[in-house]
Amino acid sequence: MSEEPTVEQLIQAAHARAGNDDELALLDAVIALAQDVSTHTDAAVDQVVRQVRDAGHSWTVIGEHLGISRQAARQRYTGRVDRVEEAPPPVGLIRGRDLESSLSAALAAxxxxxxxxAGTEHLLLGLLTDGVAAATLERxxxxxDKxxxxxxxxxxxxxxxxxxxxTVFSPQAKGALAVAEQLATERTPTCAPVVVNTPQLLAVIATNPGSRARRVLDDIGIDTADIKRQLHCYINVPRTAFGRRSRRRSRPDERSARxxxxxxxxTEERRLVAGPDVWICADCVALCGEILALPSGARSK
Known part of the structure; x- marks a missing residue:
């Protein structure tokens, strides 16, 4: 096995990935490299755990090697090694750990x-497992039970x-997952890896009037508009080179205000307030107010 790369080698790789000398571009590239390494490491552990299980070893033995209890090993890895492959992601797209956990929980439900x-109502149940979608639904x-x-x-x-x-995913559930993956692709800055997480999937199943998940949400009295407001800043990122505007400190061009x-x-309905090279709309101002009004512990969810 090759030696672990040094910090200098990682930074050099990030420079090559960024393609220019901009410090923020370098930061984006370093973050992308870290995500790649983390994802590949998790996938390697999952694959080896699957091989160990196929060889007949118990969760107790696996837990001992992982330094966790049998129950923790089973809860953490059962879904990830046995279930998520039911709907593999397209080549070049990464599923976040929160989404993988949610998909596993949906199949179990x-x-x-x-x-x-498993239908989209089971995806809704699964989304209560982890991540931004879980915090949004709980809020x-x-x-x-509902x-x-x-x-x-x-x-x-x-x-x-x-x-x-x-159990496998229904065609409607697979379709929702595909749309969430497309949404993540469209909204990810071009320099970063495409990672689909729970916000995209919740947005898709909640805003589809024909989905079983939407019918459930309507039945328990949750307004889809509230979900959209909560997820607004997580799924609406402009697909530019770095997912942001130039850092030049000047008043933005009103003719192309976004x-x-x-x-x-x-638009006439969406008013904007200007700052140094930035705009912010009334919806995002309202969402910021709601977030800041929450207790400090709840904001980190």
Missing amino acids: AEADGLAE LGATR IRDASHRLFDYPTGPTPPQH CSFCGHPR
Whole structure:
């Protein structure tokens, strides 16, 4: 195995990736390299854990080698080594750990319902597992019990015991995931790796009027507009070279005014306030006010 790269080698690689001498471009490149290394490391551990399981070793033995308990090893890796491959990401796209955990939880929820396919209502349940989507749903009052009860009222699920089966994602759920991946691709700065996380998936299933997840949200009284406001700054990043405007300190051009946070242009309905080389729209101002009004612990979710 080759030696671990030094800090100087990593910075040199980041310079090559950035392609110019701009300090912020270098920062973007270093962050991208760190994400690549972290993702590949996680994937390597997942693959080897799968091989160990296939060889017949128990979760107790695996936990001992990982330095965690049997229960923790099983909870952390069962979904990641056995489930997520049901809907592999396209080449060149990375799924965040929060999204992988959510997809695994969605399949587990469908299995618990005795279903052969996990629908978008199960994706909604899975999104309560981790990440920005979980914090958003919890903030708006969504719970697993509410979502589960609404799903069982709205849809036909088996009532008796069912034999074990290999659950997969429904075509609608796969379609929602594909749209979320496309959204992440469109909104990621061109210098950064495309990473899809839970905000994109929640935005897709919540704003699709025909999705089962949307029907569940309507049933439990959660307004889709509230979800969109909460996720606004996570999914609306202009796809420019560095995902931001020039750092030149001057008043922005009013003829091409766009919100520097969400990327939307100025319209009659969307008013903008100008700053040094930046604009901010009324929606983003309102969202900032809501975030700052939260307790400090809740803002970090």
